[in-house]
Structures are given as C-alpha cells and as structure tokens.
Amino acid sequence: MxxxxxxxxxxxxxxxxxxxxxxxxxxxxxxxxxxxxxxxxxxxxxxxxxxxxxxxxxxxxxxxxxxxxxxxxxxxxxxxxxxxxxxxxxxxxxxxxxxxxxxxxxxxxxxxxxxxxxxxxxxxxxxxxxxxxxxxxxxPRTFLRAFEARPRLGPVSAGDASEGAASAANAALDGAGAAIDVTLEVDAGAAVDDAVTLSLRPEGFRGGAAMERVPVRAEAGERTTVSRTLTIREPSLWWPREYGPQDRYTVRAKLEGDTRERTVGLRRVERDGDGLLVNGRRVRARGFTRLPGGDPRADVDRAVDANATLLRARGHVPSPSFYEACDEAGLLVWQDLPACGADLPVERGIELATALAEAYGGHPSLAMYGVQDRPADPYAEPLGEGLLAKLAVRYRAWRASVDREPADEIAENLPDELPVVSVAGPPGTDPDAAHLFPGWRYLEAADIDWLLETYPSLGEVVGRFGAGSLATDEADPATIPGLEPSLLADGADAEDSQREQAQILKTVAETLRRRECGVLAASTLRDPAPGGGMGAHTADGEPKRAAEAIAQSYEPIQAVLDGPPTPGAVGITLCNDSHEAVETTVGWRAGEETAATTVDVDPLETASAGTARIPPDAERVDLEVAVGDRTVRNRYYL
Missing domain, CATH: 2.60.120.260 (Galactose-binding domain-like)
Incomplete structure (x- = not known):
C-alpha cells in the first residue's frame, strides 16, 4: 500500500x-x-x-x-x-x-x-x-480469521535454587507435562467439510514434534470455532536470560490454502515475599522501566547490554514486536495497564485488563501485570537533605491516602496465572511496588538504607528509582518532559548532571541488591524526548554515564560497596544472582592501597567480602571479581 x-x-x-x-x-x-x-x-x-x-x-x-x-x-x-x-x-x-x-x-x-x-x-x-x-x-475464500495458542504447564513445585541449573529443573518438570490449547475461528466463504491440520515444532532446540487433524464443517457464510489441546509429554521450558535457554514452540494451523502460526513458550511465574519464582525456581529480576517511543527491539538490546533481566512497560502497552524481542532475549516483562494517577474507572479497567491478557498472554516473557501507577504523589514538592527532611518524608507518607479498592477489583479480574501489582507508587500510597527517589526528590542517595529500614516492605518490589540528567549543554531543562529543573544542581551542565545521575542510580541499585530485593526497575531506560530526562540513554539511544554505571551494578555476580566511597573503611558485599554457589577472589584498589579476599557465596545470596580502606588522596575505588574466565569490575569515583 x-x-x-x-x-x-x-x-x-x-x-x-x-x-x-x-x-x-x-x-x-x-x-x-x-x-x-x-x-x-x-x-x-x-x-x-x-x-x-x-x-x-x-x-x-x-x-x-x-x-x-x-x-x-x-x-x-x-x-x-x-x-x-x-x-x-x-x-x-x-x-x-x-x-x-x-x-x-x-x-x-x-x-x-x-x-x-x-x-x-x-x-x-x-x-x-x-x-x-x-x-x-x-x-482465501475460506480462511482462519482468529487463531489463539495458549500454553499450559502442569503442576510445578518450588525447587531449591542450589540443586542445579535450568536443565535439572527441566528434567524435574517432564513428569508434570504441558499442553497448548488451540482455538481457531474459521470464516467459511464457501461450504467447508474438511479438517484443520495442526502441527507443533520446537524452535531453536531438539524436541518432539506433533501433528493432528481437527474436523471442520460449516455452511457458506458461517463462522465456526474449533478447539484442540496439543499435549507435550516432555516439555522444554522458557527461562529468563542467565537462568536457562529461551526454548519455544511454534504451532501452525493449515486449512485448505490458508496458514497461520503462533510461537509460544512454556513457563510458570509465581511471586512470594522474596520476589519471583520462574518454573519453580528463584530468579532475581533487575532492569528498567520503559516509556513509549523508539524502536522496541533496540531498547531490548540496550537492556540486555546493561545486564537487565526485566523491563517494565510503565503506563502503556507496547507493540507486539516488543514482546517478540523480549521472548527471544529472555527478558521478563512487567506489563502495566495504561493507568496513571487517581482516576480509575473499574468497568473500563476490567475490559482493558481482559483484552490485555488475551492479546499478550501467550508470550513467555510476560511475567507480571501492573494496574495503577502513582495514584498519589506525596512528594510532588521535593524535599532537601538531613534530619528535618527525614521527618518530612515520614510525615508526608503518614498523611497520604489512597483508595486501593478500584485497583484491587481490576486486579482480581486479571488471570491468576501471573503475579499482579495492584498499586505502584511512592511511600505512603500503600504500594505493592515502591517508587523510591532518594538523592533526587528527597534526601541523599545513601539514605536509601534509612528509607528501607524505616519502611521494610518498600524493598520487596521496586517499580522505579533513579534521577534525571541533561543530554546536551544546549538543552533547556524547563522544556524537557519528566525533568524538573529545580532538582538539577545549580548551574549543572550535561556532564555534571550525568555524573550525579550515575552516582544516584548506582547507589540505590546496589543497596537494593545488597538487601536482596527480588524485583527492581530503574527509571528509565531511555529519555522520551531530546535534551535529557530520567533515561540512562538519550532519546536517540546514545548511552549516558548512567548506562555504564548501571550495567556494572547489574552484573549477575558483582562486588559492591556497602556505603558511599569516602575516605576511611567501607565494607564490601559480594552479590550472587546466579543459581550456582560461587567461590572467588574479590580485590579492591583505592589510590595506592590494594587488597584481595577469598569469598564463598551461596546461590541467590550475598556475602561479606571484607573492607576497603580508602585513603584521603584516592580519586576512585576499583573492585574486581574473578568470575569464570573473566574479571568483573566495578568502579566508584570519589
């Protein structure tokens, strides 16, 4: 056309x-x-x-x-x-x-x-x-007007993450079996007395295929629906990246001269107090929020480059190509309804929630639903630093009031096969997922520890955290969406603001990892407009300083400082997001000072890795971890 x-x-x-x-x-x-x-x-x-x-x-x-x-x-x-x-x-x-x-x-x-x-x-x-x-x-005159393929996995028992890799979990699930429920709507332009040929084939791995025929009869001008369940005796599962392969199956339907295909994956996602379980095994979900605009596949590549395992589609529904890219890359998707703010008509919300589950429910990357984003904002007027600011944070959280009933009612109408976050918002909004902005909207970045000690539940699932920055010196902060000029340091240029943004993101992300937060998403992957914003990348995809900083913080196995990199003694923690126990050497260098420590850390756990002694004349601190045949580095500037 x-x-x-x-x-x-x-x-x-x-x-x-x-x-x-x-x-x-x-x-x-x-x-x-x-x-x-x-x-x-x-x-x-x-x-x-x-x-x-x-x-x-x-x-x-x-x-x-x-x-x-x-x-x-x-x-x-x-x-x-x-x-x-x-x-x-x-x-x-x-x-x-x-x-x-x-x-x-x-x-x-x-x-x-x-x-x-x-x-x-x-x-x-x-x-x-x-x-x-x-x-x-x-x-064709008679064709397949609609074609749905819904994967269904048999019972799964939560396993011990230390028992082995993804292949072991696959083997344990073989006995449970799996099925793909296929529904076809046939639009008969002419009378039909035939059969639809259904075939099942594995994509990207060796596995069993299947084929069967489903009878179809309809008079000319009729539409008829046929259904069939394809069973898989030894299913191969889809896993998030770092935890196993992204095995999928393609279901193909053929009727006379018409053919349709759907590619689906078999996985189960559950949530408990410690985060997400995929196929019965614990995973750590760390990543970014994503806003509309830009090339979805390029954004997925940026997230993978930053060691992310999760993307949150905040307040919008992205294109099917976004989901296809996440399926292929092994990125978990936290999918919001397009619901931001206090207004939440329940009847319309249920209608959209139902349509969302039907449209994207077959994608294995879909891991969580979100209903309402930021129903109130007690911190619309930013706070400063220090003791009085901490008191103000607590006071505003205490005064905030949110009616959760509409969001909870909509959440109840989403499929119970996936976790649902009814409300995502700042402290005081009774959130299921927290928005945390120390160092940006209130307090200092290092006060994230105080915030989580004061409100422990905020550290279970974090839907947004971070800071903004300028992309160029010529940008006018007053014209940049999502960026409040008053929150930038006086006279800050692009370099200064990006340095501060990187430091805030790094501090909060690593604190959340030290505290074993199960789900965390930095705000945001990419600026929605030129000039700057909350993104780790500019609107055209160029990395800011924060992109490298957060990629270091998101390394699956990484050593992090326990506090700000300031002269004196600072503890080191080794974080292990993998399913394997790790015995390694963690080294540090600050100025002329250097040392190394042997550390053992269990799967999905953290362990102390000694103390860095930072001299007054040091300009930066470097941490190194030996992981297999590579050295993972983490860098801090004083």
Missing part, C-alpha cells in the same frame, strides 16, 4: 457520513504528528489502499495496528468498522475497488490514557494516532 498519508482535525463527526476535516497536512504513519499536538478533537488520517487480491474469489482484509483510544475506519465513503481497545489491532474485511480511499478517525481515550496523559512524556505522545501502521492482505 502507499506510504503517503495526510491528516486533519475533525470539525464535524458526520454521523452516517464520513467526518469533515478542515485542511489536510502530510504526515507519517505510524507516528504522532507534532502539528496536531494541541488539537482538541479527533484526528482523521487519510490514504489510499490497493486491492490486495490476485483473484476475485479471494477476500480483502485491512489491519489497523494499534491506536491510543477509540478508532473508526471509513472506506470509499462508507463506515467499515470501529475499535475501542487500541492495543488490539483491528482486522476488518472490505470489498475493494482498484484504489480505495481509507479514513481512520482516532480519538483520545476518555480514561486510561496512561503515561501518555502525564508530563513524563512529550505532549505529542497524547496526539491520537496510528501506532503500529496499517496493512492490507488477501485471504
């Missing part, structure tokens, strides 16, 4: 007629035209689409790949169809001409705008648009 699009603001919805638009402007789709960022009403996007068919007997389908709110499609002056769940692509059949004028009317959502309705992202992100593009395709 053509790549030429125009768009305009709707002046008259038109009723039974196509909408009226005052002035068309060239735009790019997918995208969010900056020219319409301040538009009050719906935006109509216009293009021409060809007849995709090679034969007159074939059928033409149009797919609109994701919108933020309600959308309506018009073709050649007639209403084609509508969608009110933007993250579920709309697939509409049409009777084509040789060339067809397509109008797609996009509206802002009445509720559940998510992160796009906040000042954390640019205004243009709130512009109604087509997020993932539009495509037309030809389908």
């Amino acid at each position: 053509t790549d030429e699009w125009t768009a305009g603001v709707v002046t008259d919805a038109g009723g039974d007629d196509p909408p009226t638009v005052e002035g068309w402007r060239p735009v790019s789709v997918p995208g969010r035209p900056a020219a319409f960022a301040d538009a009050d009403g719906p935006i109509t996007y216009r293009t021409t689409v060809p007849d995709p068919r090679d034969e007159a007997s074939e059928r033409a389908l149009l797919e609109i790949g994701g919108t933020d709110g309600p959308a309506e499609a018009w073709l050649n002056g007639s209403r084609l169809g509508a969608s009110d769940v933007g993250f579920v692509p709309a697939r509409l059949e049409f009777d084509p001409r040789l060339e067809n004028e397509l109008l797609v009317v996009c509206e802002r959502p009445d509720s559940f705008a998510g992160i796009r309705g906040t000042d954390a992202v640019p205004d243009r992100f709130d512009t109604p648009g087509i997020r993932w593009g539009v495509a037309v395709e030809s389908r």
Whole structure:
C-alpha cells in the first residue's frame, strides 16, 4: 500500500457520513504528528489502499495496528468498522475497488490514557494516532480469521535454587507435562467439510514434534470455532536470560490454502515475599522501566547490554514486536495497564485488563501485570537533605491516602496465572511496588538504607528509582518532559548532571541488591524526548554515564560497596544472582592501597567480602571479581 498519508482535525463527526476535516497536512504513519499536538478533537488520517487480491474469489482484509483510544475506519465513503481497545489491532474485511480511499478517525481515550496523559512524556505522545501502521492482505475464500495458542504447564513445585541449573529443573518438570490449547475461528466463504491440520515444532532446540487433524464443517457464510489441546509429554521450558535457554514452540494451523502460526513458550511465574519464582525456581529480576517511543527491539538490546533481566512497560502497552524481542532475549516483562494517577474507572479497567491478557498472554516473557501507577504523589514538592527532611518524608507518607479498592477489583479480574501489582507508587500510597527517589526528590542517595529500614516492605518490589540528567549543554531543562529543573544542581551542565545521575542510580541499585530485593526497575531506560530526562540513554539511544554505571551494578555476580566511597573503611558485599554457589577472589584498589579476599557465596545470596580502606588522596575505588574466565569490575569515583 502507499506510504503517503495526510491528516486533519475533525470539525464535524458526520454521523452516517464520513467526518469533515478542515485542511489536510502530510504526515507519517505510524507516528504522532507534532502539528496536531494541541488539537482538541479527533484526528482523521487519510490514504489510499490497493486491492490486495490476485483473484476475485479471494477476500480483502485491512489491519489497523494499534491506536491510543477509540478508532473508526471509513472506506470509499462508507463506515467499515470501529475499535475501542487500541492495543488490539483491528482486522476488518472490505470489498475493494482498484484504489480505495481509507479514513481512520482516532480519538483520545476518555480514561486510561496512561503515561501518555502525564508530563513524563512529550505532549505529542497524547496526539491520537496510528501506532503500529496499517496493512492490507488477501485471504482465501475460506480462511482462519482468529487463531489463539495458549500454553499450559502442569503442576510445578518450588525447587531449591542450589540443586542445579535450568536443565535439572527441566528434567524435574517432564513428569508434570504441558499442553497448548488451540482455538481457531474459521470464516467459511464457501461450504467447508474438511479438517484443520495442526502441527507443533520446537524452535531453536531438539524436541518432539506433533501433528493432528481437527474436523471442520460449516455452511457458506458461517463462522465456526474449533478447539484442540496439543499435549507435550516432555516439555522444554522458557527461562529468563542467565537462568536457562529461551526454548519455544511454534504451532501452525493449515486449512485448505490458508496458514497461520503462533510461537509460544512454556513457563510458570509465581511471586512470594522474596520476589519471583520462574518454573519453580528463584530468579532475581533487575532492569528498567520503559516509556513509549523508539524502536522496541533496540531498547531490548540496550537492556540486555546493561545486564537487565526485566523491563517494565510503565503506563502503556507496547507493540507486539516488543514482546517478540523480549521472548527471544529472555527478558521478563512487567506489563502495566495504561493507568496513571487517581482516576480509575473499574468497568473500563476490567475490559482493558481482559483484552490485555488475551492479546499478550501467550508470550513467555510476560511475567507480571501492573494496574495503577502513582495514584498519589506525596512528594510532588521535593524535599532537601538531613534530619528535618527525614521527618518530612515520614510525615508526608503518614498523611497520604489512597483508595486501593478500584485497583484491587481490576486486579482480581486479571488471570491468576501471573503475579499482579495492584498499586505502584511512592511511600505512603500503600504500594505493592515502591517508587523510591532518594538523592533526587528527597534526601541523599545513601539514605536509601534509612528509607528501607524505616519502611521494610518498600524493598520487596521496586517499580522505579533513579534521577534525571541533561543530554546536551544546549538543552533547556524547563522544556524537557519528566525533568524538573529545580532538582538539577545549580548551574549543572550535561556532564555534571550525568555524573550525579550515575552516582544516584548506582547507589540505590546496589543497596537494593545488597538487601536482596527480588524485583527492581530503574527509571528509565531511555529519555522520551531530546535534551535529557530520567533515561540512562538519550532519546536517540546514545548511552549516558548512567548506562555504564548501571550495567556494572547489574552484573549477575558483582562486588559492591556497602556505603558511599569516602575516605576511611567501607565494607564490601559480594552479590550472587546466579543459581550456582560461587567461590572467588574479590580485590579492591583505592589510590595506592590494594587488597584481595577469598569469598564463598551461596546461590541467590550475598556475602561479606571484607573492607576497603580508602585513603584521603584516592580519586576512585576499583573492585574486581574473578568470575569464570573473566574479571568483573566495578568502579566508584570519589
């Protein structure tokens, strides 16, 4: 189809007629035209689409790949169809001409705008648009209109993480078995009395394949649904990166001349007081929040380079390509509903939660759901440092009040097969996942220890922490989404602000690891706009100082300082996020001082690694850990 699009603001919805638009402007789709960022009403996007068919007997389908709110499609002056769940692509059949004028009317959502309705992202992100593009395709006269493949793993008992690697857990689960529930909707353009051929094959590993036929009967013009369960006697499991392979299965359905495929993975995710269990074994989930915009696959690569095992899609639903990349890379996904702030209509929330689980539930990377993000912000006005600031933190947390009932009701309607975080927010909001910003919004970064000692439950699951910085010296902090100029040091330039950001991220991340936090996500992976923000990378993906700092802090086996790198004696802790016991040498250097200690640490545990004696003239502290045939380094600047 053509790549030429125009768009305009709707002046008259038109009723039974196509909408009226005052002035068309060239735009790019997918995208969010900056020219319409301040538009009050719906935006109509216009293009021409060809007849995709090679034969007159074939059928033409149009797919609109994701919108933020309600959308309506018009073709050649007639209403084609509508969608009110933007993250579920709309697939509409049409009777084509040789060339067809397509109008797609996009509206802002009445509720559940998510992160796009906040000042954390640019205004243009709130512009109604087509997020993932539009495509037309030809389908046979009788075709598979819908195809779902839902993996189902048998009973799993939580295992001792010290018992062996992922292969041992796979073997232990063989007896439990697994199944993939397949559901097909057949659209019969002509009478059909045939069978769908279902095949199952392993992807990327050696394993058993399967094939069977499912009878289908339907009269011309009917739609019928058929179901079948494919059993796997010796299942191979999908694991997060660092913990095992990302084994998956492809299910293929073929009916006459039509073929559809789905790739799924077998895994089980549970949560207890210590964090996540995947396939019955403890894992440490450490990573980043991610905001909308940018190339999803490139963001996944950045997270992997930073030693992350988790990405939180904060307040938005990303494209299917994001999930495909996470499946392949072994990154766990914490998926939020698009719900930020206090407003939370329950009925609509349940509708979106149900659609979200149906759309993405087959992806093995999906590990957690989140419902409501930051229902209140007791720390909207930043605090300083010192004793009085600590008293103010406690006072604001005590005064805060949040009605959890709507979020909890929506959470109850999500599938119970995955953990759910009903509320994520700052201290005082009774969060299931904490937002912690010492060193940025209040106190000093090193006060994270005091904060967690005062409120121990905040250290169990941490959904956001970090600080902001400038990307360039020319950037105006007042224009950068999500970055409050008052929180930057007076006169700070890009280098100074990035140095401070790296130090804050490093301090908080390593404290959480020392305290064996089960799930932690730094805020955020990448700036949503040029100039700066809370990202460890700039908007165009260039690493800031924080990218290297957090990658060091997130090494699976890493030595970290127990406190700020200041002259004097500072303890060292060895963190082991692996399933193997580690016996290694931990060394440190500060100025002319150096020493090494032999340390034993159990799987998924921490152990003392001695003390670094930092002389007054030292400029930095270097820690080294021997891990296999490589040396893992961690660096601190005084």
